[in-house]
Amino acid sequence: MIDPKLLRTDLPKVAEALRKKHYELDAALFTRLDTDRKERQIKAEGLQAERNQYSKSIGALIGAAKAKGDDIEPLKAQGEALKHAFLEAEESLQAVQSKIESLLLEMPNIPDGSVPNGKSESDNLETRRWGEPPTFTFSPLDHVDLGVALGGLDFDRGAKITGSRFLQMRGQIALLHRALGQFMLNTHITEHGYEEVYTPYIVNRESLLGTGQLPKFEADLFKLDDEREYYLIPTAEVPVTNIFRNEIIDELPIKFVCHTPCFRSEAGSYGRDTRGMIRQHQFDKVEMVQFVEAKKSWAALDDLTTHAQSILEKLKLPYRRVTLCGGDLGFSAAKTYDLEVWLPSQSTYREISSCSNFTDFQARRMKTRYRNASSGQVEHIHTVNGSGLAVGRTLVAVMENYQREDGSIQVPDVLQPYMNSLRVIS
RNA sequence: GGAGAGGUGGCCGAGUGGUUGAAGGCGCACGCCUGGAAAGUGUGUAUGCGUUAACAGCGUAUCGAGGGUUCGAAUCCCUCUCUCUCCGCCA
Numbered sequence: 001m002i003d004p005k006l007l008r009t010d011l012p013k014v015a016e017a018l019r020k021k022h023y024e025l026d027a028a029l030f031t032r033l034d035t036d037r038k039e040r041q042i043k044a045e046g047l048q049a050e051r052n053q054y055s056k057s058i059g060a061l062i063g064a065a066k067a068k069g070d071d072i073e074p075l076k077a078q079g080e081a082l083k084h085a086f087l088e089a090e091e092s093l094q095a096v097q098s099k100i101e102s103l104l105l106e107m108p109n110i111p112d113g114s115v116p117n118g119k120s121e122s123d124n125l126e127t128r129r130w131g132e133p134p135t136f137t138f139s140p141l142d143h144v145d146l147g148v149a150l151g152g153l154d155f156d157r158g159a160k161i162t163g164s165r166f167l168q169m170r171g172q173i174a175l176l177h178r179a180l181g182q183f184m185l186n187t188h189i190t191e192h193g194y195e196e197v198y199t200p201y202i203v204n205r206e207s208l209l210g211t212g213q214l215p216k217f218e219a220d221l222f223k224l225d226d227e228r229e230y231y232l233i234p235t236a237e238v239p240v241t242n243i244f245r246n247e248i249i250d251e252l253p254i255k256f257v258c259h260t261p262c263f264r265s266e267a268g269s270y271g272r273d274t275r276g277m278i279r280q281h282q283f284d285k286v287e288m289v290q291f292v293e294a295k296k297s298w299a300a301l302d303d304l305t306t307h308a309q310s311i312l313e314k315l316k317l318p319y320r321r322v323t324l325c326g327g328d329l330g331f332s333a334a335k336t337y338d339l340e341v342w343l344p345s346q347s348t349y350r351e352i353s354s355c356s357n358f359t360d361f362q363a364r365r366m367k368t369r370y371r372n373a374s375s376g377q378v379e380h381i382h383t384v385n386g387s388g389l390a391v392g393r394t395l396v397a398v399m400e401n402y403q404r405e406d407g408s409i410q411v412p413d414v415l416q417p418y419m420n421s422l423r424v425i426s
Numbered sequence: 427g428g429a430g431a432g433g434u435g436g437c438c439g440a441g442u443g444g445u446u447g448a449a450g451g452c453g454c455a456c457g458c459c460u461g462g463a464a465a466g467u468g469u470g471u472a473u474g475c476g477u478u479a480a481c482a483g484c485g486u487a488u489c490g491a492g493g494g495u496u497c498g499a500a501u502c503c504c505u506c507u508c509u510c511u512c513c514g515c516c517a
Binding site for chain 1: 436444445472473474475476477481485486487496497498
């Protein structure tokens with residue numbers, strides 16, 4: 001959530017910054033609500049102070065009245081009157097505060113000044129390109145044809161077991177998929193300084209509010225039919241980032257990596273990527289999450305992005321990096337770099353990782369803070385996260401880029417130790 | 427699923443209706459003491475919100491969460507939640 005103090009002091013500037021995200025901030029509404037809030041809060045707290053003071057003195061007043069033989073009922077009635085005046089003011093304050101809270105919870109993070117203008121994906125800015133797309137002496141197949149022919153990908157049975165956008169993997173393809181996850185996890189642990197965490201795959205509403213999936217994006221989530229309001233995680237970002245919800249952290253930075261399945265309802269994307277495993281309701285992802293001091297989040301984003309890139313480079317998969325434009329930027333992010341891997345079947349680069357700085361936006365929603373050693377003050381931390389990488393899409397990329405004319409797939413060198421030294425999938 | 431016991435500050439632990447944001451201890455910070463240290467000793471040591479130039483003062487909230495009773499609730503009542511113990515079941 002955006003710092004309410006910033007909204008009060010610099011409303012036009014915030015509204016202007018949010019326009020880059022194509023969000024129209026209703027400044028008049030906010031000002032009106034906040035003016036009301038201030039007025040009502042001062043009134044309610046004043047009445048409460050009066051009531052507290054009266055309660056403290058009533059013992060003596062009753063004692064004195066009794067000594068004189070006076071009726072003590074008027075004294076109690078006075079207390080009652082104070083209570084009712086306060087409760088009325090309190091109720092009116094609550095009403096306006098909950099309106100402000102809803103408004104704040106639906107307001108996206110402020111994009112960083114360096115974020116390019118633009119409306120959609122096509123306005124994203126390419127900032128890096130690595131590797132050469134492979135050239136084939138035959139016409140390359142897509143991962144569906146390759147995987148089905150190898151008996152490793154089974155979309156029909158996935159659909160039978162569950163429904164569309166689910167798949168089953170088998171044999172050496174399933175092994176390749178598992179090897180990719182293990183390789184990514186191990187690399188981040190041993191080479192990039194992350195600590196492994198295992199978390200629940202089902203989260204509550206508070207956690208989703210904390211990272212920003214709720215209240216606005218309920219439709220993207222799978223919700224359990226249960227009175228407890230539980231949801232399947234759409235990304236490990238949710239459970240991992242919420243580890244420190246409502247906590248004050250002593251030692252920063254903290255770097256976690258977590259391999260989980262992710263569940264997305266993909267509502268509203270019915271026509272897109274219907275073929276293959278690019279867009280599934282369930283996919284595996286290795287997620288990196290960093291908790292850092294406010295001053296250090298931009299360096300952390302650069303750092304984390306190179307960690308994701310190194311996975312692609314070790315796998316020798318050609319990719320490019322784009323900086324998302326304002327219109328394509330997610331709700332909670334201040335800035336995002338997407339990594340896109342080359343897919344021969346589509347002759348294009350497709351998203352395989354998304355690395356973002358959320359500044360203090362998630363931390364404010366989660367109330368995650370740290371004690372600034374130099375100032376002694378408690379401050380909100382910054383959160384930075386990114387995929388390192390989406391495992392399903394990496395499988396697609398390996399299959400397509402490493403395919404051979406006979407339909408077999410060469411195993412990338414770095415994966416062989418994870419696959420019992422298997423060199424070719426056939 | 428059944429039965430019972432509990433959730434108080436960074437930690438331990440008092441506190442069953444009225445100067446309790448909360449005794450006491452530990453830890454931590456700073457000072458005194460000391461040649462230096464330990465011991466001893468003194469002071470301080472939660473977070474949010476509001477007001478404010480102020481991280482000064484003042485006000486307000488918070489004793490798992492929410493609701494209720496009362497002039498007044500950490501203390502009484504209700505609901506939820508989490509933890510622990512025993513039985514059952516089970517990966």
